[in-house]
Amino acid sequence: MRILPKHLLNAWVERLRIDHRVVAPRESHGQYIFDEITSADELVLDYHSSVLPPKKYFLPPREDLFTFNAKTMEMSPVIEEIEPTVIMALHTCDLHAIQLLDRIQGTGHVDQHYQARRRKTALVSIECMQPCMDQAFCKSLGTLSVPEQFDVHLTDLGDRYAVDVGSDAGEALIRGMGFFWKPSDTDYDRFNEVMAGKWPNFDYRLDCDVTDLPNLLGASHDSTLWDEIGERCLSCGQCTKVCPTCYCFDVVDEIDLKLEKGKRVRVWDSCLLEKFAVVAGGHDFRNSRANRLRHRFMRKGKYQLEAYGLLGCVGCGRCALSCPAHITPIATLNTLNERRQASPGESA
Amino acid sequence: MTTLLRETLDHSSIYMPTPARIVAVEQFTELEKWFHLELPSGFTIAHQPGQFVEVSVLGIGEAPISICSSPARSNGAFELCVRRVGKLTEALHRLEPGSMIGVRGPFGHGFPIDRFQGKDIVFVAGGLGLAPLRSLITEVLDERGKYGRVALLYGARTPNDFLFPADLKAWAERGDIECHVTVDRPTDGWDGHVGVITTLLPKIDFPARNTIATVVGPPVMYKFVLQDLLAKGIAEGNIWLSFERQMKCGVGKCGHCQMHHIYTCQTGPVLSYAEVKDLEEALS
Ligand SMILES: Cc1cc2nc3c(=O)[nH]c(=O)nc-3n(C[C@H](O)[C@H](O)[C@H](O)COP(=O)(O)OP(=O)(O)OC[C@H]3O[C@@H](n4cnc5c(N)ncnc54)[C@H](O)[C@@H]3O)c2cc1C
Ligand code: SF4
Ligand code: SF4
Ligand code: FES
Numbered sequence: 054m055r056i057l058p059k060h061l062l063n064a065w066v067e068r069l070r071i072d073h074r075v076v077a078p079r080e081s082h083g084q085y086i087f088d089e090i091t092s093a094d095e096l097v098l099d100y101h102s103s104v105l106p107p108k109k110y111f112l113p114p115r116e117d118l119f120t121f122n123a124k125t126m127e128m129s130p131v132i133e134e135i136e137p138t139v140i141m142a143l144h145t146c147d148l149h150a151i152q153l154l155d156r157i158q159g160t161g162h163v164d165q166h167y168q169a170r171r172r173k174t175a176l177v178s179i180e181c182m183q184p185c186m187d188q189a190f191c192k193s194l195g196t197l198s199v200p201e202q203f204d205v206h207l208t209d210l211g212d213r214y215a216v217d218v219g220s221d222a223g224e225a226l227i228r229g230m231g232f233f234w235k236p237s238d239t240d241y242d243r244f245n246e247v248m249a250g251k252w253p254n255f256d257y258r259l260d261c262d263v264t265d266l267p268n269l270l271g272a273s274h275d276s277t278l279w280d281e282i283g284e285r286c287l288s289c290g291q292c293t294k295v296c297p298t299c300y301c302f303d304v305v306d307e308i309d310l311k312l313e314k315g316k317r318v319r320v321w322d323s324c325l326l327e328k329f330a331v332v333a334g335g336h337d338f339r340n341s342r343a344n345r346l347r348h349r350f351m352r353k354g355k356y357q358l359e360a361y362g363l364l365g366c367v368g369c370g371r372c373a374l375s376c377p378a379h380i381t382p383i384a385t386l387n388t389l390n391e392r393r394q395a396s397p398g399e400s401a
Numbered sequence: 402m403t404t405l406l407r408e409t410l411d412h413s414s415i416y417m418p419t420p421a422r423i424v425a426v427e428q429f430t431e432l433e434k435w436f437h438l439e440l441p442s443g444f445t446i447a448h449q450p451g452q453f454v455e456v457s458v459l460g461i462g463e464a465p466i467s468i469c470s471s472p473a474r475s476n477g478a479f480e481l482c483v484r485r486v487g488k489l490t491e492a493l494h495r496l497e498p499g500s501m502i503g504v505r506g507p508f509g510h511g512f513p514i515d516r517f518q519g520k521d522i523v524f525v526a527g528g529l530g531l532a533p534l535r536s537l538i539t540e541v542l543d544e545r546g547k548y549g550r551v552a553l554l555y556g557a558r559t560p561n562d563f564l565f566p567a568d569l570k571a572w573a574e575r576g577d578i579e580c581h582v583t584v585d586r587p588t589d590g591w592d593g594h595v596g597v598i599t600t601l602l603p604k605i606d607f608p609a610r611n612t613i614a615t616v617v618g619p620p621v622m623y624k625f626v627l628q629d630l631l632a633k634g635i636a637e638g639n640i641w642l643s644f645e646r647q648m649k650c651g652v653g654k655c656g657h658c659q660m661h662h663i664y665t666c667q668t669g670p671v672l673s674y675a676e677v678k679d680l681e682e683a684l685s
Contacts, residue, residue, distance in 0.1 A: 118414060118416040118417070119414055119416065119417045121459045121460075122459075123459040123460045126420040126459070126501045126503070128417055128418070128420075128459075128503070129413075130413040130414035130416075130417050131414075132413075132414065157653075157654070158654065160653065161652065161653050161667055162410055162411070162415045162652040162653070162654075163411070163415070164415060164652075164654055165413070165414050165415065166414065166416075274681050300654070300656070301655055301656030301657065302649065302650075302654070302655050302656070303649060303655070303657075304416070304462070304463060304649045304650065304655070305462070306459065306460050306461060306462050308459075308460035312460055315459065315460050317416065317459075317463075319416075319655075322649075322655070322656070322657075324656060324659075329647070329657060330646065330647055330657065331647060332620070332645050332646060332647050333484070333486045333487065333645070334486070334619060336619070336620045336621070338620075338646065338660070338682055338685065339682070348659075348682075351661075352659070355662070356659070356661060356662035357662070359662035360662040360663070360664070
């Protein structure tokens, strides 16, 4: 642990800005968005939640994969070489989400487009002291503290930050900078006090234990709840857009009017949209809103865990906030749990 | 020096295809064409029967297509059988010999042919399902001595819809593979079997314990074929099916092909019934 006095925070950020693009939460129309900052004064560390998660810096909503000439068959990959970037003030839930994205994009065939951006980006996270919104359930999902992988993590101790370094990339943001002090015994005491004090500020929102989630969902495949919330769902895909762990995409070709030069582009897609799983002949493996919603929930609480060893939901609450039909993970999962308890052994 | 086609994925971008030349095209039916392709010199496709490639027409798009030629005979050349159903396949059907397309792959897992040795094998093909199975059948027939009894059950909509007629004829003539074909709807002059593919199953009397079944066809076919194969006593782990799903990437990233926790493009498309029987949505 090291100590960063608060009055040196801006100096540190300005120092980082010399050789990095610095991205941080910024207020915009009463909400917060991650954006590049042009001065350390713009930095906000205590924000509630951002509209879009930081995944947009690794998987942009729209991205060129390669350019081509359809006549000559020449093709060249578009791997964006970004400048070294620091994303500041990530909440730990978003950090957990990036850990999942890293695992997915790095499993099997490594996605070079993701990798090129990710390699050049260091993450500075911050310990949450208060719930950021009603719908967050990070404590229930175990994402209320840093995951195994992190770069630099800050904990607010009042007039100073406790600074933890978790990687070489993190160390490079700190080393030789002169802003960081060695902690004293009182700093350690204060740190322990703050960490113990924050815990009761958060509630367990999920009625079952997180380790029981895959079982709950497994037992709820035929639940009538899917039809009930399916009735309300508009298939708008808003929930997947704002989700820090959603990464599905569609691929489209664009070509000029001479049908010569073009590019292949990927764009965010959503398993909530109609036609996402349709195959030739028109067979649709998830042909109703209820089926598609169920798939999304299964993915979040069961499938991703089975495939990648990490839950597909980090409890950030963004989907709940953005859903025009007020479908929320907490209400959905707790209702499934209630119904399971009401009729144990049977399908909920 | 030969380069495996799949190695190109790791060089630059996993989404960038390699150009391949169409060397010949044959029309099987109104909807289906057979493409003979050639990779640039020095490249080889090195696939397992049942694997697929992502085929591109630049400016139009990409789609997964099974390799229908045998691995042993592939080298830099390989074959695809393509049904015209939408954007990419229509564009492909308009191309003449000499045209270039893009290919990526081969992807996923094909049939675990090593585990078939010494076993009796029943190939069950519905319609276009014959394309991926042809790769396997050719491989098995080329090394005929390694396997027990071998049979093909093949169903098409009408007698005009048969694919690979020359192969069907050659196989029927070999005598070391039982061939049974059926049509849903006969046309004038058809004196063969009529009925859905399951009506051919009683013709096979292989001892169930030593039998492998490989099944490829439209989604609706699987439930009924499975019922009958299981009723015959064929072990769940000896029934191999190829799963069709929407696939946009082939590399486990786009999410479209997800079936339960499995990315069909990676873990599949060929999976055993034992692996999928408890997965919701796999066989619905
Ligand atoms: C592992 C695997 C192997 C395959 N092997 C072969 C093969 O060997 N030969 C072969 O011919 N095919 C094969 N296919 C199927 C082939 O990939 C599909 O037919 C593919 O969709 C064709 O692409 P397309 O662009 O021509 O069609 P698309 O334009 O994608 O349309 C194809 C069909 O999808 C449906 N569809 C797509 N989008 C919509 C929409 N917005 N609304 C409604 N319906 C829609 C329609 O039913 C349409 O007929 C395989 C598929 C898989 C997964
Ligand atoms: S599913 Fe909802 S709560 Fe969970 S990570 Fe995604 S947006 Fe956040
Ligand atoms: S945001 Fe709500 S209404 Fe829209 S697709 Fe998601 S669950 Fe359905
Ligand atoms: S086709 Fe994209 S994940 Fe399987």
